[in-house]
Amino acid sequence: MAGNSDPLTPRAKLAVTAGKAVAAASRAAGRGSGSVIGGRVALKLDPDLLARLAQNLDVILVSATNGKTTTTRLIAEALGAAGPVVSNALGANMPAGITSALAGGSDAKFGVIEVDEKYLAGVARDTDPKCIALLNLSRDQLDRAAETRMLAENWREGLAGSKAVVVANADDPLVVWAASSSPNVVWVAAGQMWKDDAWSCPSCGGVMQRPGDDWYCGECGFRRPTPSWALSGDHVLDPHGSAWPIHLQLPGRANKANAASSAAVAAVFGVPPQVALERMYQVQAVAGRYDVVQFQSRDLRLLLAKNPAGWLETFSLIDPPPTPVILSVNARGADGTDTSWLWDVDYTRLTGHPIFVIGDRKLDLAVRLEVANQSFQVCENLDQAVQQAPPGRIEVIANYTAFQDLRRRVGN
Template identity: 60%
Template sequence: MTQLPLRAQLAATLGRTAATLSRMTGRGDGSVIGGRVGLVLEPDLLRKLAKDRKLVLVSATNGKTTTTRLIVSALQELGDVASNAFGANMPAGHVSALAQDKHAPYAVLEVDEKYLPEVIDTTGAGVVVLMNLSRDQMDRAAEIWLLAQKWRRALAGKNTHVIANADDPLVAWGASTAQHVTWVSGGQRWREDSWCCPECGGPLDRKDNDWACRECAFRRPQPTWWLDEQNDLVIDPYGQRWPLHLQLPGRANASNAAMALATAALFGLAPSTALDRLRQVKSVAGRYTTVERDGRVIRLLLAKNPAGWLEAFDVLDPPPVPVILSVNAQGPDGRDTSWLWDVDYRVLRGRPVYVTGERRLDLALRLDVAQVPFQLAEHIGDAFAAVPPGKVDVIANYTAFQQIRAEFGRAV
């Protein structure tokens, strides 16, 4: 990498120092404060830190952190990789991650959907991975078609290679202005936000993962990579079939792996080599981590919007394994909990259900309407105490998940 200018070096150094102090004093993991300090001293620090790196940006509503982790794992075959491993996905987090590994020739950054255009412009990233768009944080996030529109504008005229999920109409529309696109059939289980054509507003005809507008020429692009969910394998552009055999559970992670394999191929990595590394990943920033406490084997799952809850339900252990649900409504979660009514909780019938979190009463009302029996617990510790020894799954939204991680010493 090119030597940083003196001002940028000083900003990066002080940022790393602030991050270290944050971790040492237990105030956080340092993934944001270091970047904030650096940007105060050098507002153009992100651009300077990104210069001369082979940079991948990963954006979506769900699965950003996991897909970022999978791509990092694959690219480590080639050398050191800088990444915002704990999901600090706005510019301050990006600065902190790049400053922490200032000599790494590769970088993979998870990027918040709203910040993606800004980060593309600032970093000049060579590769952008786009996976899905659905409703999230409804009290403060724009309509998702507006996000897709911003993606289109950001990618137009850029010499950026996009890896995009062809099965999500909003993603396909957002990526369609890019000069170079590798289309991946990654699947789309949650379709409630994409029944209308983003190009003209007409209805979309859908069958399996295929879709086409009834009133204009907009239709699903032809993929070159395919996820075969039923057989747990990915088909590459040459027709070769690659069994996944991931340690990460569920169909969503199979889709994430397909995106990661297509991305790794851009860097010259064979699927066999990339898969060997993907199969070593068993937890991501606490997600899917299993911990033991007082005879209980607790698995942690994150779900922060309707699409995410659908995927979390997909990986639950079968009844009668109990499940603890925890919902907050702090700033990072979005304060509007009306999205709870878009989740079909009837799948939880037949198992013990415990409800906790700051908005436990909102969730309790939703479960009552869905005729799902449950027990209320004021604190997460009370919920753990009420569960009998043995396996238990925990599903929590963002800040509730972080609180539970803190309860276990930020297990990762």
């Protein structure tokens, strides 16, 4: 329980104070939220600070390739019914950003923390979480991220014997294999639209069989576990077989899946599904994602898609043709500099939409769309794309830094 005793040593308090000062200076200089630089300074002064900040909290870690920022926000909203929550809601999900977030929550009961996949094992070691939510694993940032099975192995080894309740997606074989080393797993049937990273068995390398929604390895017998929670249309089925309606302001099947996992996490802490799901309705947008903004007298809906699995889910959200679509792709450090992933995205799903292409790597994307037989226009910037788009709301899909550029341009 938080607030029982002060866990911070004088050195830790100094580290927190210094980190906050540096973060404030960074914000004042217009260099972003300052949470990462502030956390780095704090950890330099006290390398054990993350563990100290976490020791009076019930910590929940959320990790995945896609959906972790949104799911973190939904869980934080749901657990607010049981006590004050501190969270890294803006997505600074490596140790420095996490340390900054926890330093701001001195009277919190829960710490709901999004964690980058590569750092999950280390952050779990430092924070002694009560619960860990594992949603999915797919290819991302090809130039520097480990191949997906290596990430799954990292999770599997890092979580072996963990005391945490692991809430894991039963439909993703990589997640199931990673979570199976944990003694206490709650399985959620959250679905898996993108299957291209899960055709071979992570346990033995055999070929996965996928009859219907089921999956199993024909060679070693590794198979889908029986879920106790499930997403079923617009409802979450709980372990007692009750169906609870999902009402979200966030669009799409992927967010219903995030809500199902979030309800299972909330139940670990005694928050009933009905209460958890009602609270999730409050979330309208997450760090600008799904926001509809006005720009040049037009409505633009901003959608983030960082990798093939994310683009696939996003295509299912957009309004039908002839809704205009603007696509923006960068390949800066935070995106991964390798754009070969564009060839894994099925752009034929955009047939019938007027398409406008912008971003640092607009020519890479143009070649890909050409091969997919799509008609499109390459534009210099957002302003030009919006001016050329036919009437109606415009769907704008961008990868990570391209999305940040767009938010700055529209003043969001």
